Amino acid sequence: MGSEQSFASRLRWWREHRGRSQLDLAGRAEISQRHLSFLELGRASPSRDMVLRLAAALDVPLRQQNALLVSAGFAPVWRETDLGAPELAQIRGALDYMLAQQEPFPAVAVDRRWTLLRSNAGAVRLVEFLVEPLAPDARVNLADALVAPDVLRPYLANWAEVVRYFIRSVEADAAADGTAETAVLLERLLGYAGVRDAMRESAADDADGPVLPMHFQKGGLALRLFTTIATLGTPRDITLQELRVECFFPMDAETATALRSWARA
Numbered sequence: 001m002g003s004e005q006s007f008a009s010r011l012r013w014w015r016e017h018r019g020r021s022q023l024d025l026a027g028r029a030e031i032s033q034r035h036l037s038f039l040e041l042g043r044a045s046p047s048r049d050m051v052l053r054l055a056a057a058l059d060v061p062l063r064q065q066n067a068l069l070v071s072a073g074f075a076p077v078w079r080e081t082d083l084g085a086p087e088l089a090q091i092r093g094a095l096d097y098m099l100a101q102q103e104p105f106p107a108v109a110v111d112r113r114w115t116l117l118r119s120n121a122g123a124v125r126l127v128e129f130l131v132e133p134l135a136p137d138a139r140v141n142l143a144d145a146l147v148a149p150d151v152l153r154p155y156l157a158n159w160a161e162v163v164r165y166f167i168r169s170v171e172a173d174a175a176a177d178g179t180a181e182t183a184v185l186l187e188r189l190l191g192y193a194g195v196r197d198a199m200r201e202s203a204a205d206d207a208d209g210p211v212l213p214m215h216f217q218k219g220g221l222a223l224r225l226f227t228t229i230a231t232l233g234t235p236r237d238i239t240l241q242e243l244r245v246e247c248f249f250p251m252d253a254e255t256a257t258a259l260r261s262w263a264r265a
Contacts, residue, residue: 007051007072008042014058014068015040017178028057048074061177062238080238083117091232091240098230102247104263105256106225112173112242113185114143125262126248130155130218143170147189157215157222160198165212167199213251223258224251 005013015025022040026033031050038044039054046054051072055065066076081088099107099120106123110116116139127134130152134140145151146166153159167189174182190196216223225248235241250256 005071006042007046007068008040010068010071011054012040014055014060014064014178017175018058020058025054025057029053046072048072052077062235062241064178066238078236078238081240083239083243088237088239095243095245098245098247104260105250106248106259107245108142109243109245110142111239111244112177113181114141116140116142117243122259122263123248125259126223129262130216143185143189147192147195149193152216155216155218157217158212160194160201161212162214163195164198164201167195211251214248221258223255225249225255226251 015022020028022033022036026036029036030053035044039046039050048069051068051074052065055068060068062078063080066078069076083092095109095118099109099118102122103120104122104125106126107120108116108123109118124134143166146156147153147163156162167186170182170186170189174186190199211226213224213226216225228247228249230245230247232240232243235243250259
């Protein structure tokens with residue numbers, strides 16, 4: 001969705017994107033279908049409260065709610081606070097607690113487009129084993145690291161299966177948030193060698209086992225890990241709505257033993 005679109009076209013795009021009819025959206029927003037039609041045609045101007053009511057009815061992310069407000073002539077209402085800001089100290093404390101509790105197993109905090117924000121020592125040890133130590137100020141995108149041919153892929157035995165599931169999750173993100181940035185990320189990932197071929201394979205090939213683990217192999221050591229992803233339940237800040245914490249758990253006793261031994265060493 002282009003950044004210069006009018007409110008009318010943005011509203012219509014979100015309604016169609018969510019697969020809702022005018023009648024359905026009007027009912028959810030408790031307005032008349034006629035008024036909604038006039039808003040989508042640009043024949044009526046919304047109030048600030050109307051923009052927010054329609055955005056809530058369409059489950060529009062906070063970042064895009066601001067874009068809707070601006071296109072309607074209003075100031076944004078949702079802040080995007082730097083994670084290091086003093087007012088997010090309690091959130092950082094919660095993140096650090098979650099990451100520490102995951103030790104000795106890896107855990108990371110990332111933003112909506114998988115930029116690494118924080119990690120625990122377990123994640124650092126895993127990266128150092130598979131690749132090499134990272135510079136303290138290195139900017140890391142975990143999506144690129146997973147999908148690109150020269151980072152994690154040489155050590156990920158079931159790369160095609162993992163990437164197939166991961167790309168689907170990025171597709172879901174792109175459909176949910178409607179931002180150009182997520183669409184660009186998706187196209188970049190699809191452009192890496194072998195990704196489109198992996199996407200054409202049958203998902204039925206991945207059906208063995210309750211979850212799909214990541215199966216790393218290097219130097220005679222095999223590690224099998226599955227992940228969980230947590231988000232904040234009631235965010236009122238764009239940074240926090242887009243924040244994710246991914247925790248890695250061992251799929252077998254051998255993996256658990258290896259990760260614990262690294263921590264002791």
